Amino acid sequence: MSNSGISKDEALNKLQRYCAYQERCHQEVRNKLIGLKVYGDDLEDVISSLISEDFLNEERYARAYVRGKSRIKRWGKMKIRTQLKAKQISDYCIRKGFEELEESQNRENILHWIQKVEKDYGNLEPCLLKRKTIQYLSNKGFSFEEIQQISDLED
Numbered sequence: 001m002s003n004s005g006i007s008k009d010e011a012l013n014k015l016q017r018y019c020a021y022q023e024r025c026h027q028e029v030r031n032k033l034i035g036l037k038v039y040g041d042d043l044e045d046v047i048s049s050l051i052s053e054d055f056l057n058e059e060r061y062a063r064a065y066v067r068g069k070s071r072i073k074r075w076g077k078m079k080i081r082t083q084l085k086a087k088q089i090s091d092y093c094i095r096k097g098f099e100e101l102e103e104s105q106n107r108e109n110i111l112h113w114i115q116k117v118e119k120d121y122g123n124l125e126p127c128l129l130k131r132k133t134i135q136y137l138s139n140k141g142f143s144f145e146e147i148q149q150i151s152d153l154e155d
Contacts, residue, residue: 008042019055023064025087062089062097070101074109079141110150113137
């Protein structure tokens with residue numbers, strides 16, 4: 001039993017529901033357990049059980065994260081990779097996650113943001129508009145090479 005009075009079984013049940021609701025990474029689960037005041041061996045046992053029962057799978061998490069951030073938030077690869085790294089996802093899982101990203105989706109996202117910038121800043125002179133577009137797309141996580149490749153097609 002942990003210090004807070006919540007048993008390991010209670011923690012496991014709570015975390016099973018937490019993980020069943022949406023994909024979670026190990027770090028999110030670890031933080032949730034710490035928030036429930038579950039520490040040490042109990043914490044590790046709960047995480048181990050969640051993994052063995054397939055409630056917790058970082059490769060599946062990375063795939064879902066890449067799909068979601070690309071399709072919904074329209075982020076680029078660099079921003080997605082940075083965010084996954086911040087969640088301590090392994091390079092292997094990140095590579096597997098990027099298998100979900102289709103180049104057509106990436107291209108479509110770049111075009112979406114280019115249109116938004118042109119709509120918002122269309123009154124700027126072409127040189128400033130191009131600079132603003134590159135800066136905006138970089139902030140959204142697209143590499144200069146990706147931006148340049150699409151921009152060259154648009155010109």
